[in-house]
Amino acid sequence: MRFGDLLYETWHALSANRGRSLLTILGIVIGIAAVIAMTSLIGGIQNMLIGELGLAQARQVSISVSSPEPVDFDDVEHLAKGMPDYEILTGSGMTSVETTLADGTKSYAQIVAVKPDFFTANGSKVAEGRFFTASEEAAAARLALVDQSSVKELFGNADVEAVGKTLHLGNDDFTIVGVIESSSLMSYGVTVYLPYTTAETRVGGMYGVSQIIGFAREGTDMDRLTETTKSYVASYFNVSPEDGVYVYALDSMIKQMESMMASFSLLMGAVASISLFVGGIGIMNMMLTNVTERIREIGLRKSLGARRRDITKQFLLESIMLCVAGGVFGILFGFLAAWGLGGVIGMVQAGMTVTPVLAPGVVALAVGVCVLIGVVFGYYPARRAAKLDPVESLRYQ
Known part of the structure; x- marks a missing residue:
């Protein structure tokens, strides 16, 4: 029997019982x-996490x-010379200062002096305006950058043009030269970035460099770099590598997140396999x-010259087509459900946008699983149909 004839007979048999098939x-x-x-x-x-949290900066x-002694930029420069695997090694200082919000209330802004x-090392991007320059930092220019989440707090509207506006911090006024893109996951309070020299001379309250940020050279082994950094920094400051130095690479966060997501996917796959197993039993049933209802048809086909393998192919193809049809509907409904759940997440967490990703590999795997279920659970009924005696089948009422 030709494959085209098999497909025609399969479609005819399944469409005759559409309700039961569905x-x-x-x-x-x-x-x-x-x-x-x-x-x-x-x-x-x-x-979304990679985009929001900047995890692309692996x-x-x-x-x-x-x-015991405050860390300063001289220390950072010495560290940079001793660790050539870093393309950039810099730092930031932290303090806070009083400012006035859009509603007139007083609040404290977190100052990040850099x-x-x-x-560049932090992977920051400007949504508006520009960063300040090295010469402006050296001259202690009264310039500032704010993140997007701070604009609404300061000016009452997230869409206001903040570049060029004056920001009052403590006893000084600063001109905003840029707005930095910020994550909706970490949008709280007011964060202002000032040139380090400006913050040190005009704001005060800082005790050196509170955090050192490094950006490794391309192709560097991040796990090895983390270990060598910890030992070198501990040796330089004469502190314990275990208690005195904390080194964390975003590459580790990415790996942890991928591992967590893979584990969750495996768990969901295990749960879904139960439904697939039950569906396979339904297919076999x-x-x-069908075999019982079509005994006379099978006998007639055999009497007209159909071989056992033709009967096996026909019923096996029917089983496979049922499973593939279920897989197609499942892929469609599953992707629509993912979009719906993404919308729910967006409503629960304002500003968070989750766009489902339908990987071709997952689709191919789903279709392959459906074909496998069709073969496994359809083989026994197909062989049972093929082994029927044509004479007894024709006499069946």
Whole structure:
């Protein structure tokens, strides 16, 4: 029997019992939809986290030192000379100062005092305006940058043009020259970036460099760099590597997040496999029923010259087509469910946008699983049909 004839007979047999066929594939639809929905949503959340938290900066390293003496930029320069694996090694100081919000109330703004190379090492991007320059930092210019989440707090409207406006901090006025893109996950309070020299001379309250930020050279082994950084910094400041130095690479965060997402996907796959197994049993049950209902048809086909393998192919193809149809519906409903769940997350967490990602590999795997279920659970009914005696089948009432 030609393959085209097999397809025609399969379609004719399944369409004759459309209601029963749709109910039979329900387990397959639910199982595949669950897998597609969760994997698509997980992929979207992962991409969102990478974009929101700047995890694409896998070469970024954060270093904190518990030293009895304050760390200054001279120390940072010495560290940079001793650790050539870093393309950039810089730092930041922290303090807070009183400011006035849009509603007239007084509040404290968190001041991050930095040099210009901090923005490159930290992966910061300007939504408006520009960063300040090295010459402006050296001259202690009264310039400031704010993040996007701070604009609404300071001026009452997140869409206001903040560049060029004056910001009152403590007893001084500063001109905003840029707005930095910020994460909706970390949008709280007011954060202002000042040139380090400006903050040191005009704001005060800082005790040296509170955090050192490094940006590794391309191709550097981040795990090895983390260990060598910890030992070198501990040796330089004469502190304990275990208690006195904390080194954390964003590459480690990415790996942890990927591991967590993979574990969650595996868990969801295990849960969905139960539904697929139940769906497979439903397929076998329907196919056995079909064999019983079509005994005379099978006998007639055999009497006209159909071989056992032709009968096996026909019923096996029917089983596979049922499962593939369930897989197609499952992929469609699963992706739609992922979009719906993404919208719910956006409503619960304002400003968070989760765009589901339907990976071609997952779709191919889902189709492959459906074909496998069709073969495994359809083989026994197909072989049972093929072994029927044509004479007894024709006499069956």
